[in-house]
Amino acid sequence: MNLLRQLDLQKTYPAYFLIDSWYTSPKLINEAAKLGFQTIGALKSNRIFYPAGIRQSLNEFVKYITDYDLDLVTVKEKQYKVYRYEGKMNDLENAVILITWDVSSPNSEPKYLLSSDVSLDSQTIMEYYSKRWEIETSFRYLKDRLGFDHYQMRSIKAIKRFWLVQYIAYGYIEFYRYKNSSIFKLENLGTTIDHLKAFNLRNLVDYVYNCGKENVDLALVHKILRLVA
Template identity: 40%
Template sequence: MSNNFILPDNKLIDKFFDENNFNLYYSKPALKHIKEFILAGISKGFSSKTTDIAEYSENHRTTIGHFLSKGNWNEEFIKEIIKNQSLEFSFDYAKNNDEPIFILHDDTVSEKTKPSSQAKSPIEKTDFCYSHLTGRTVLGHQLLTTMIQSGEHNLVYDLQRYDRERQSKIDTVCDIAESMPTPPTNAYALFDSWYNCPKIINAYAKKGYHCIGALKRNRIIYPKGIRIGISDYAKYIQKSDVHLVTVNGSEYWVHRYEGNLNNIENAVVILSWPVDAFKNSKALRAFLCTNVSLDEKTILEYYSKRWSIEVYFRQSKRILGLDKYQVRSIKAIDRIWVLQNLVYLFCTIGLDKPMKFGRGVLEARKHSKREYIEWIYECAQTGIPLNTTLELLNVA
């Protein structure tokens, strides 16, 4: 890139930085790099490669790579900003609108190509992990993600790389549960069967949260004191033992069990089948809820909100390049994920008003284009020749 490259001001990003005190924690060069990452992140075709960021910078991609891998700046401050802003917004919205709060947990895999045995600098800290998306074991990084949802607003709270040598997934989620403040309204942690265990449930219960999660069909329940697995119990359920509920436009036959499970004193277990697949063992789904006052329809509707985290994974991979990075040092990779989530925060609650991420990206792009056009117009009004303007924008 030319050293004469000029980056027009972006007032929304500057306001976002001011509101979160970025100027107190980062030098002007670091702020410039972070701003360039946000501008690149909201552009079409972004894939988290240093060449993409270089399109919005006067620096060469090697300089950007150095900023990510060895730059003297603390990404932990941005992590805290993301957590605090997401918590504050979600809790205030829930309290003001009498809405429940949902904490969503899940993980995804950033798959990478297996390096050659002769590779001198392979991507660091990759591991073999199971991908639910492909149904096979792949090489890559596994990302544990936590989101907060209230109403229609879905915000990222935490994203971290899973390191099996450091801590288990269960212990990581328990740590996150312990970090949560007491909720101002009813609050629920939502997760699939991989995280549905007494340790996590108890960790959330201590902070005032109920849990709703999918159950594996071999989980043990105790109807009338009889020890039996869910799939075996389902064989004895008759049409008179179920009723229809409609959830998000689809009908399901449901059966309710309330009682104890192993290491869980009392909870609701919902067995459900699609309306046209009653007694089909492959169609059976089971869910646990620790709030026994909820009816079956509400439990299933609440659990369906967990889909928001799958939408986040898809959008982050497609729009923010969550799995497209090509830097090799693990420090640079961890920092890219932090900056990607900063872009996500900016596009959801950092603009003029809160909005869903997809809409926020479009609005941020429009604002950025508008400021470029205004800057070019000002150049023309002040008599700067067109060729000079094109050179300043590095498009001559």
């Protein structure tokens, strides 16, 4: 909630707050609304809502849904079967809940989405929420491949500097991928990082090999490579 209050966005267009199921709480949704944000978020299967005025959890309610209750929705060339509910949730007077199944995985568990903006159609809600996945993948690369979660500083200045270095590295890798993807078939940031590591290692091996051919003193090679104990 404090982070939301710190946002100072010019709301020329409708602004949507995208969150996963850990954060889709009425308190946060209502705070976002005070600040002019609509919320679209995932829901856990045990959340309570009131279809036909009857108190139900989502995972209990899905047992009674038939194919006749579902709409077919296409998002980014993928098809989903969708059940749409609009009405009361605990501590929310009115919201849209979507219960969705991926048509290509008919036996998979349903996914649950909430939108505080009841004017949006089901396709738009799902398209907006899909934008959040790009944020998730970028955090995964930052954490798993660039050490974003390994910093051990206490001062705010040091932490901000570390973050800046991380985002510069991320930007460089993305730029390199964009410039060279047609040559090296770099599909994503992960393959680009692996490519750059292999490229740098090859350059290192070439350097050591050439030093050996030219009879460069081994102590000097150690010093240049900063391998002096």
